[in-house]
Amino acid sequence: MAVWFGLTSGQWRARVSVAGGRRLLEATRSEDLRMQIRGALEFWPTHAAQHQHRIHQRPTRL
Known part of the structure; x- marks a missing residue:
């Protein structure tokens, strides 16, 4: 997460x-x-992020 204040926009x-x-x-x-x-963080629970990560991982070969 990054937070900043825009001096020109206020x-x-x-x-x-x-x-x-x-x-x-x-x-x-x-x-x-x-x-x-x-x-925003409550709307996307942490377990959803972990599930999303698992979906996009490549399957491991045995």
């Missing part, structure tokens, strides 16, 4: 990695951005 932004890919979140207040980050 916006807080965060790039959050979730199971479906990355999401860019924006807010005018840091508290609002924090709530958006929590919502």
